[in-house]
Amino acid sequence: MLTPFKATATALLTALCTVTLTGAIPPRLSSEALAQNRSTFSTPSTPAESSIYDQAREDLSPNLYMLYRIVERIARANGLTGHPWRVVVADDTLINAYATEVNLVIVHFGLLDQMAGDISALACVVGHEMAHHTERHIAIRTSRVADWQEEARSSNSREFQERMAKLAREHEEEADAIGYEYSVTAGFDPSGCVRGLEMLSRLPGTMRDSATHPSVPRRIESIQSLIDATPPEVLRSRGHLGLTTSDPLSYEMLEDKEWLRINSARGGSFVEDWNRLFPDEIIDPNFSPPEKDEEPATVESGE
Numbered sequence: 001m002l003t004p005f006k007a008t009a010t011a012l013l014t015a016l017c018t019v020t021l022t023g024a025i026p027p028r029l030s031s032e033a034l035a036q037n038r039s040t041f042s043t044p045s046t047p048a049e050s051s052i053y054d055q056a057r058e059d060l061s062p063n064l065y066m067l068y069r070i071v072e073r074i075a076r077a078n079g080l081t082g083h084p085w086r087v088v089v090a091d092d093t094l095i096n097a098y099a100t101e102v103n104l105v106i107v108h109f110g111l112l113d114q115m116a117g118d119i120s121a122l123a124c125v126v127g128h129e130m131a132h133h134t135e136r137h138i139a140i141r142t143s144r145v146a147d148w149q150e151e152a153r154s155s156n157s158r159e160f161q162e163r164m165a166k167l168a169r170e171h172e173e174e175a176d177a178i179g180y181e182y183s184v185t186a187g188f189d190p191s192g193c194v195r196g197l198e199m200l201s202r203l204p205g206t207m208r209d210s211a212t213h214p215s216v217p218r219r220i221e222s223i224q225s226l227i228d229a230t231p232p233e234v235l236r237s238r239g240h241l242g243l244t245t246s247d248p249l250s251y252e253m254l255e256d257k258e259w260l261r262i263n264s265a266r267g268g269s270f271v272e273d274w275n276r277l278f279p280d281e282i283i284d285p286n287f288s289p290p291e292k293d294e295e296p297a298t299v300e301s302g303e
């Protein structure tokens, strides 16, 4: 069920509009697209990487697999492996993605459909949502809103709304800039952000500033300035270092396979972490508690 996420979703949206699509199943990313990505930033994979990635390819749907690879790559290239990340594909036609709760990124099917074949545009969106988390935008916004609501009782609510909108747009600009940096550092095409935003500019209401986002033309202009100001090669070489000096991040499907957890560099097992910390008190990783309805063992009693 996606209801809990929807209920707690904040308004950190990449777009605010509902666009009905045909609901067609997106094609798998072509081998040419993947080969193109490899050719722009080639990182030889080690046997450990191969086995985790091969297993993921078997376990996950094509879209979720690609989201795993994007998040995992961005996290390792940018040193964001200290905490787990979470990804959900929302099965509807909204052209949207957002950040909510803690390290949770929701990507709607409609967005995947419109970005099919453009892994760099998708990586830019994912980087943008990850940036909302790393910059603590949700927490900052919640605490500022609480402060301003207090003040608004003695002032006018219009000023409160304007402050909220200004803060939201500032956060979006920051997430755009950091999302660009994250995705390019991980080796994705710098123009992916521009292509993604151009697609969003076809949605109604995106050509001017809204209460939550700057206008898309202004966002594209900012990305162009970033491309000019920070040569992508510099970011890529930084990312290359991060990728070649870290191990692949493992993953786990949780809650009836409705969200994908991409584990931190520590892995996803409390038992393994315990065993690293207390080598003299090793816990069997395969230990499992007895079934609840199992008959208790009978004890023979002498009479």
Ligand SMILES: [Zn+2]
Binding pocket: 012, 013, 014, 128, 132, 172, 175
């Ligand atoms: Zn955003």
